[in-house]
Amino acid sequence: MILADIEGTTSRASHVREKLFPYARQRLAQWVRLPEAHEVVAEVRAHLGDPDAGADEVTQVLLAWHDADEKVPPLKTLQGMIWAAGYERGELTAHVYDDVPPAFRRWSTNGEPVYIYSSGSVAAQQAWFAHTQHGDLTGHVSGYFDTVNGGPKKKAGSYLRIAGSLGVPPSEILFLSDDTAEVAAARRAGLRPVHIAREDSPVGPDSLNSFDSILALRV
Known part of the structure; x- marks a missing residue:
């Protein structure tokens, strides 16, 4: 069973920083005022302790979180909504490395389910893999985890929670990530x-630089 990170693993990290983040930031204020963002606004108001906080105040909180790259659910939910709309309008295309689609196809065809675990919302992950430069890859993905249904990515308990929800021992999950803290947390939880x-990641003695190399592993 495969559990893969997105940013820096299946996809170029700079794509998020240089394309997606600016796209969402420019549209946060507009989206806060839309009915679709009602639940996000309510969560920010709860954070502020002010159920009557106006759209401008809510926007400022979201912008501060955005600029600090905070992994908070209200921000991630709204970013995902904005990106999904951008994909649907053809204004955005998600990046995946060229070695990812054949690996996904091989794993899924061979009965090795592929799951995604990212700090971005589940909706954002689904939209990402539905709109890559290689086309729609969602048919090769069995499910998605974020910080809401999975938990913080640098906590071992999150990986135990995911293993439990999948109904498998942690040792049956091969976790792929460019983040050494996430790798360490997964190892503490008993994953592989x-x-x-x-290109953006530090290289260690056990690092692999492509999914082609992972295909050689016994999974």
Whole structure:
């Protein structure tokens, strides 16, 4: 069973920083005022302790979280909504490395389910893999985890929670990530982590630099 990170693992980290984040930031104020963002606004108001906080105040909180790259659910939910709309309008295309689609196809065809675990919302993950430069890859993904249904990615308990929800021992999950802290947390939980060193990642003695290398592993 495969559990894969997105940013820096299946996809170029700079794509998020240089394309998606600016796209969402420019549209936060507009989206806060839309009915679709009602639950997000309510969560920010609860955070502020002010059920009557106006749209401008809510926007400022979201912008501060955005600029600090905070992994908070209200922000991630709204970013995901904005990106999904951008994908549907053809204004955005998600990046995946060229070695990812054939690996996903091989794993899923061979009965090795592929799951995604990212700090981005589940909706954002689904939209991402539905709109890549290689087309729609969601048919090869069995499920998605974020910080809401999975938990913080640098906590071992999150990986135990995911293993429990999948109904498998942690040792049956091969976890792929470019983040060494996530790799360490997964190892503490009993998963089999693999550090992926793409162009933006530090290289360690056990790092692999492509999904082609992972295909050689016994999974």
